[in-house]
Amino acid sequence: MTPLLSVQGITKRYGAHIGCADVSFDLYPGEVMGIVGESGSGKSTLLNCMAGHLPPDAGQVVFDTRTEGPKDTITMSEPERRMLGRTDWAFVHQHARDGLRMGVSAGGNVGERLMAVGERHYGDIRGKATDWLERVEIDAARVDDRPTTFSGGMQQRLQIARNLVTGPRLVFMDEPTGGLDVSVQARLLDLLRGLVRDMGLSAIIVTHDLAVVRLLADRLMVMKSGRVVEAGLTDQVLDDPQHAYSQLLVSSVLQV
Amino acid sequence: MTDQAYNFAYLDEQTKRMIRRAILKGLAIPGYQVPFASREMPMPYGWGTGGVQVSAAVLTPDDTFKVIDQGADDTTNAVSIRSFFERTAGVETTTATSEASVIQTRHRIPEEPLTEDQILVYQVPIPEPLRFLEPRESETRKMHSLEEYGLMHVKLYEDISRHGHIATSYAYPVKVEGRYVMDPSPIPKFDNPKLGDMAAIQLFGAGREQRIYALPPYTQVVSLDFEDHPFEASKADHPCGLCDATDSYLDEVIMDDQGGRMFVCSDTDYCEARRAAGHKGKDAA
Ligand SMILES: Nc1ncnc2c1ncn2[C@@H]1O[C@H](COP(=O)(O)OP(=O)(O)O)[C@@H](O)[C@H]1O
Ligand SMILES: [Mg+2]
Ligand SMILES: [Zn+2]
Numbered sequence: 001m002t003p004l005l006s007v008q009g010i011t012k013r014y015g016a017h018i019g020c021a022d023v024s025f026d027l028y029p030g031e032v033m034g035i036v037g038e039s040g041s042g043k044s045t046l047l048n049c050m051a052g053h054l055p056p057d058a059g060q061v062v063f064d065t066r067t068e069g070p071k072d073t074i075t076m077s078e079p080e081r082r083m084l085g086r087t088d089w090a091f092v093h094q095h096a097r098d099g100l101r102m103g104v105s106a107g108g109n110v111g112e113r114l115m116a117v118g119e120r121h122y123g124d125i126r127g128k129a130t131d132w133l134e135r136v137e138i139d140a141a142r143v144d145d146r147p148t149t150f151s152g153g154m155q156q157r158l159q160i161a162r163n164l165v166t167g168p169r170l171v172f173m174d175e176p177t178g179g180l181d182v183s184v185q186a187r188l189l190d191l192l193r194g195l196v197r198d199m200g201l202s203a204i205i206v207t208h209d210l211a212v213v214r215l216l217a218d219r220l221m222v223m224k225s226g227r228v229v230e231a232g233l234t235d236q237v238l239d240d241p242q243h244a245y246s247q248l249l250v251s252s253v254l255q256v
Numbered sequence: 257m258t259d260q261a262y263n264f265a266y267l268d269e270q271t272k273r274m275i276r277r278a279i280l281k282g283l284a285i286p287g288y289q290v291p292f293a294s295r296e297m298p299m300p301y302g303w304g305t306g307g308v309q310v311s312a313a314v315l316t317p318d319d320t321f322k323v324i325d326q327g328a329d330d331t332t333n334a335v336s337i338r339s340f341f342e343r344t345a346g347v348e349t350t351t352a353t354s355e356a357s358v359i360q361t362r363h364r365i366p367e368e369p370l371t372e373d374q375i376l377v378y379q380v381p382i383p384e385p386l387r388f389l390e391p392r393e394s395e396t397r398k399m400h401s402l403e404e405y406g407l408m409h410v411k412l413y414e415d416i417s418r419h420g421h422i423a424t425s426y427a428y429p430v431k432v433e434g435r436y437v438m439d440p441s442p443i444p445k446f447d448n449p450k451l452g453d454m455a456a457i458q459l460f461g462a463g464r465e466q467r468i469y470a471l472p473p474y475t476q477v478v479s480l481d482f483e484d485h486p487f488e489a490s491k492a493d494h495p496c497g498l499c500d501a502t503d504s505y506l507d508e509v510i511m512d513d514q515g516g517r518m519f520v521c522s523d524t525d526y527c528e529a530r531r532a533a534g535h536k537g538k539d540a541a
Contacts, residue, residue, distance in 0.1 A: 103389070104414060105414060108410050112410050115406040115409040116404065122483075143417070
């Protein structure tokens with residue numbers, strides 16, 4: 001089977017400082033990859049390099065495109081990469097305000113990607129937006145309200161709806177439950193798990209919270225100082241970590 | 257008599273050449289915003305310094321110049337721009353649309369169809385149609401270059417969701433020749449259909465924002481809309497109270513403090529010409 005995403009030797013430096021170094025892995029369709037590690041270990045840097053938000057200093061990010069098959073997204077033209085970014089790819093930011101338009105209604109936020117790919121029927125766009133609000137457990141009556149009137153958990157669910165409405169094939173998530181209350185986190189995780197299952201989503205989830213990957217990820221990479229120190233099936237890594245750093249992480253010495 | 261303290265039309269020749277280059281580039285790429293080095297003009301920005309600089313760059317001594325502000329020739333703004341060019345360029349001025357070769361306008365397109373011998377210069381406050389949703393200029397420039405215009409429809413979507421219909425009635429966004437989305441300046445959307453296929457050259461100048469853009473004659477200009485909420489060039493549903501015109505854009509005028517009001521052509525030259533030809537509305541004395 002062709003990997004959906006094949007990451008080869010991704011390296012990003014900030015001056016002399018290493019953001020992430022020589023990261024490689026394959027992601028197959030329908031798989032969820034978790035990336036864990038303490039704060040500053042390079043998770044976001046890696047994710048942003050993969051998603052086309054940061055140019056890496058070295059490496060390839062080969063995506064299995066619909067029309068042309070596997071293609072390196074680092075070297076493809078910017079219009080092509082941005083087109084991927086609003087069709088087959090989605091990106092869920094840790095802070096909903098980075099991923100939402102706060103001055104635009106919930107319906108407009110969800111509808112934006114539809115309009116970006118050329119939908120021009122108001123009734124249809126609104127209908128799909130309302131459906132998606134319900135799928136992420138937001139009352140459809142809130143469709144015309146701005147996200148500024150939503151709770152943190154609702155904003156994050158709205159951001160997820162906005163990203164999934166065009167049926168992306170790959171979702172990047174950076175600490176999607178970070179900054180939320182514990183009970184709100186649990187509900188969001190349940191919702192994400194349901195969506196990943198129902199839609200057969202492929203996803204890469206960055207988190208420092210092992211509970212998140214335990215619930216969502218099929219496979220896991222553990223990062224330390226910009227490098228992957230251990231990788232494997234989620235249960236294996238969490239239940240029987242091999243690398244000393246993974247052991248520390250799992251024993252929760254490094255948690256928080 | 258031209259005031260000899262100034263070069264013809266106030267700006268020095270080098271500046272006018274720079275502005276003409278921007279205009280030519282704008283004409284070559286219809287709807288594309290061309291940056292230019294806007295000069296200080298002896299008037300506040302709100303008075304249309306972008307339009308004034310464009311007019312200064314295209315005027316020749318043989319031109320006849322007209323200035324309208326919301327359709328009228330006699331507002332303070334229109335009068336002072338007209339007298340500015342009388343003083344600095346010594347050009348003939350007129351209030352008759354058909355007699356003018358260069359017309360500078362704020363907020364209207366004349367009712368009378370323009371010809372190939374005319375240039376219409378618009379004063380533009382905010383040239384970037386994507387600005388209200390995307391304040392970062394680096395990003396809007398990219399959106400234009402990559403034709404990523406979904407955001408424009410988000411604005412119209414918001415309009416409908418809030419008001420039940422597209423409530424944008426001024427500065428209604430258009431797509432030019434199927435390529436660039438353009439802000440037509442704060443003209444009423446009633447005027448939008450006149451933008452397309454116009455015989456005259458249309459030039460747009462934004463002074464504070466340092467942008468010039470243009471529509472060459474007979475350019476395709478389409479107002480954005482949704483399939484189920486099509487664009488409509490609406491106006492007040494009345495005939496003009498003075499000249500009885502049913503095809504002109506109307507202003508509502510308060511007549512007295514008893515709440516009396518009437519609708520009259522916003523294009524005063526058009527209204528006067530019709531009255532001179534014998535047309536009479538119900539409120540005409
Ligand atoms: N824009 C930046 N400039 C300089 N250094 C950065 C920048 N972003 C991140 N870093 C550094 O790179 C390393 C990895 O950061 P990051 O990818 O944000 O880690 P994580 O997401 O795992 O917390 C850290 O040492 C961080 O300080
Ligand atoms: Mg991070
Ligand atoms: Zn009239």
